[in-house]
Every structure is written in C-alpha cells, then in structure tokens.
Amino acid sequence: MEMIRGNNITVFMLIGFPTHPKLQPVLFTVFLIIYILTIAENVIVILTVKFNIKLHKPMYYLMCSLSFLEIWYVTVTVPNLLNNFLTQNKKISFIGCMTQLYIFISLACTECVLLAVMAFDRCVAICLPLRYTVIMNHTFCIQLAVGSWVLGFSVALVKATLIFRLHFCGPNVINHFFCDISPVLNLACVDMSFTELMDFILAMVIIMIPLIVIIFIYVCILWTVLRIPNNVGRQKAFSTCASHLTIVIIFYTTTLFIYARPKKANPFDRNKLVTILYSVLTPLINPIIYCLRNREVQEALRKSITKGIVY
Template identity: 50%
Template sequence: MFVFMSKSNRSSHQEFIILGFPGLPQQQRLLFLLFLSLYLLTLLENMLLIVTIRLNCQLHTPMYFFLGNLSLLDIFYVSATVPKLLSILLLGEKTISFGGCLTQLFFFLSLASSECFLLAVMAYDRYLAICHPLRYPILMSHRTCVTLSLASWVSGFLASFPSIVMISSLQFCGTNIIRHFFCDLSPLLKLSCMDTSAIETLDFVAALAVLMTSILVTGTSYIYIFSTITRMPSTMGKHKAFSTCTAHLAVVSMFYATTIFMYARPRAIGTFDPNKLVSVLYTVLAPFLNPIIYSLRNRDVRETWSRAVSRKAISSAFSVRIKWGQ
C-alpha cells in the first residue's frame, strides 16, 4: 500500500466507508451474484484469449501480441475494483483503510491510462499493417512491439502518480463516507476539508492529456486507414481490411466515450453520484465485452477455438468408443 505522508500530514481518518449501492438494500445478494458472474467470466474470457494467442503459432503477430496485452491489462483493471465490491455486497465489509483506498485508486487510474495508450498503439499497428504492408514486418518488429507495450504500461502509471502523491497529503476531517462503489477520485476529493482545486486541475489536465494523445494517435491512424481502404481495387481486400478494424473501433469508442464523460470534463467533482451506471460500464462491462467483441469479429480466433473444440469432441468420442469396446 502507498504511504506517502509524514505523521504530521497524516489524515485524521484512517479508514473510509464505501457505500456501494445503498439504494438497493434488498438486492445486495442479487448484485453480488451479478458482479461475481461478470468478474469470473471476464477473467475466463481474457485468460482464454491469452492462452489461445500463446498456443497458436499463427497468432504470433503484432496485432495479437497487443491484443494479449489488452486482455492482461483488463484482468488487472477489473481486479482493482471488483473484489472489494464483492466483499461489500456479500459480507457488508464497507470499510477500507486510507492506504488501501489510495492503492485501489492508483491502480485503477494507472491501468485506465495504460489502456488508453495501448488502444492508441493498436490503432497505430493497424495503420502500419494496412497502409505500409510491405514494410510492416520491419517497422513492427518484435522488439518494437515489446517497447511500445512497455511504454503504454509505464506511461499510464507515471501519468497518475503525481495526483496520488498530492492526495496522500490531504486531510479528511469531515465525513468518511465514500458515496461510490470503489475509491474513485471525485468522491474521495469531496471528503477533504482542504482546498483540492490544485489536485482537481492537475487530474483534469492529466486525464485530458492522456485522452487527447490517445485520441489524436487513434484518429490520425484511422484517417489514413480509411483513405487507403477506399483506394483498394478489390472488394474482398476492402472487407478484410475493414474487418480487422471494426472490433478495435468498437472497443475504442466505448472506452473513450465513458472515460471522457466521467473524467475529462469540468465540474465532474460534484456529479459523480448519478454516474454510477457509467462507472459500472467502464469498470466492469468494458473488460467483459472486449474479448467478446474481438472474438466475434476475428476469424482467426474463432477458427482456433473451433479447431480446439473439434479436437476435444473427437478425443472424447474416441475415448468413449475405446471404453465401449472394452
């Protein structure tokens, strides 16, 4: 856990109370089952996609390398918030230490920023593959892929670090109730009895910088991609090029829209309570839907899973036949 404060600056509150969903007192067990199912399915889907990419040599390409990174990132991303939410819903354990709250906030913001950068890298990869196919193997070597992936992860963590350091020096001398289902920035700052305008400004600028950098790279890449696709003489070539981009565009649109709505807009501090539904969308549903979107739109992944299922079915039928013969 993060402990950036000296004893003289330590908050008067050593722990906070996360309300969760107090407006649904009779549905806490139902919400627990819902979020538990989504969490387990998210872990299963993303791990299955990682294993599929790892075991199939045909999928050892830059596009799938970054897709595997996205799945790994989504596993960590959803695990930053959902386990604590599950304990709140099932056991009523709503308290969280100040250090635990900072830790959860740090990983949540860092992983969200890393996902922004990684989605931009994936758009750039599609740009090189479609617009420069002959030079693509040289431009996007394995070394380049690893470098871009590491840069996405590291940049995301560096982007959120200054805000966490500043928050750690705040004092919280009023209520200690966080009106959210995890330690998000807006409801946490709302509880401080100190002036938080500097932190709010820093966080807004940091979120805007991360989003605008990612959107600029993504948007520019797709302008060139669509320009190249429209000039392709083959209808089949156009369809194949579009099919490799639609899944990424769907994921990017959902992630950027919800993130901009929650963080990259002024006066977000006072409006977090009505936005729990949007928070659920980008904290829980987005990691759950990402592998589904990519799998449904990706023929190589579907064929790999089909072959695996077929081999399993044949193996099971063969073993049953042997036992029957015995």
C-alpha cells in the first residue's frame, strides 16, 4: 500500500522475467554480456567511420547515426533489467517509468524514419549514381539525420503526453521488463478510447509511412537493377542494399507485431520475447550485419586492428 498514495500510483512494479532464483544470475550474465557487446560493437562502428577517411560518405554517416541510436536503445532498458536480476528490486517511480517510456518510444520512432532515410540514400546511389554526390552532400545528409531524430522525438512526445495524463489508481504491477506503451495502458483506470485511438494513429503514421516509403524505394531500386545489363553489376547493386534490407525486415516485423494494434495488448509473455528481439538483440546484430556485408567497413576494421597490433 505504500506504493499507492491516495488514488494515484507513485511507484510501479516491473515483473520482468519471473524465473527460479537460481536462474537469475544466469540471466543477469547473459544480458550483461549482450549489453557490453552491443555497446562495444556500435562504438567500434562509430570510431571506424570517424577515423577512416574512405568511410566519410553519407551511407556511413547514417550508419553511425543508427549505431548511436542503438547504444541508447539498449541503455534505456537493459541496465534497469540487470538491476532487477541482481537485487530483485523491481520498483520504478512513476516519473522514471514515464521517462523511460518516452525515451524508448522516441528511439523507436527515430529508427523508423532513419531506416527510410538510409533507403533513400541507397536509392540515389543506385538509381542516380552520377548525381549522388550532388544530392547526398554533407549538409543534406546531416539535415536528414537530424530531421529523423527531431521527427521521432516529436511524435513520441505526443504519444507520451497522452499516456502521462491518464489516471492510474491501481494495481501498479507492469507485466514487462520495462515501461512500454501497452503494459502501461493496461493499468489506467479511465476511459482510454481517445488515447488508444490517437496512439494507434500516431503509430501508423510513424511506422507505416516510412515503411511505405521504403517499399516504394526498393521497387525503384529493383527496377533499376534489373535494367543493368551484366550480372556482376546487378550483384554489386544488390549487395549494397542487402544489409539494410535485412535490418528493415527484422525491425519492422517485430515492431508491427507489438505496436500496430488499435487497442491495449494482452500482457502475454510472448510480447516480452518479441520485444527482446527488437530492443535487445537487434542492436546487437545490426553492426554485425553491416560489417559482414560491407567490404569497405571490413577493410577499414582490418587496417585499424593491424595498426593497433603494430603500435
């Protein structure tokens, strides 16, 4: 009862992953390793691009922006989850919960837009190669990256404000490992028809519009690639898009499952597993996908490692 003051909840309880106590240290170790590897991989990508002049291109600047986003993506959720495993302290304040929710939604919205921007970059490179350096100049590239962040955080601010203004009167138990939209909405004790409708509309805008843009762009890319007369040229063109397309498929498949629903989601454990895929595992595998599929990045990493060994 100390967690509820009057009719207003001041502290939430995150259920997380209820397992046998002996499994808690194992889960803590697994998620800690994933977190460290994710941070390390994305920092390596950013530093590799920064210190290799050959990678000072729009595609790699956007890749750095995505890596920077992925670092915060895991940082906003995983440390709190690790603390829950280690101390069994599952409490989070109302303000802390709303802050976590806003930052996480902002990063998710930003990634939706950023993936569309990265698709646009590949489209210009393949469909308009002679005008690529003119269109995707440094200034325009920075504007696209910054615009993605501004748009993502702006849409998320509207979504978070609608949720923040709801009345929560108990229970205060969130069946999730962090404060996400659906688990928090399940705890509101007022009519949420308007909030749910607005949340669904905004989710469709920030998810479906970039997705439609990406699909249209890849149709244009496919049309252009099929007109290339030789197989070597076609294969080279497809290889420049393969890593981005893989990330798009993984991200949108899981995101649409979780967020593209016009009502509160039932708090089933499967939602947690899907959320783990795009909020924890995707930031881990994205740098690997880009590095394994990109010869320029591989070469730059190889040279950096060689110099490090020499010195």
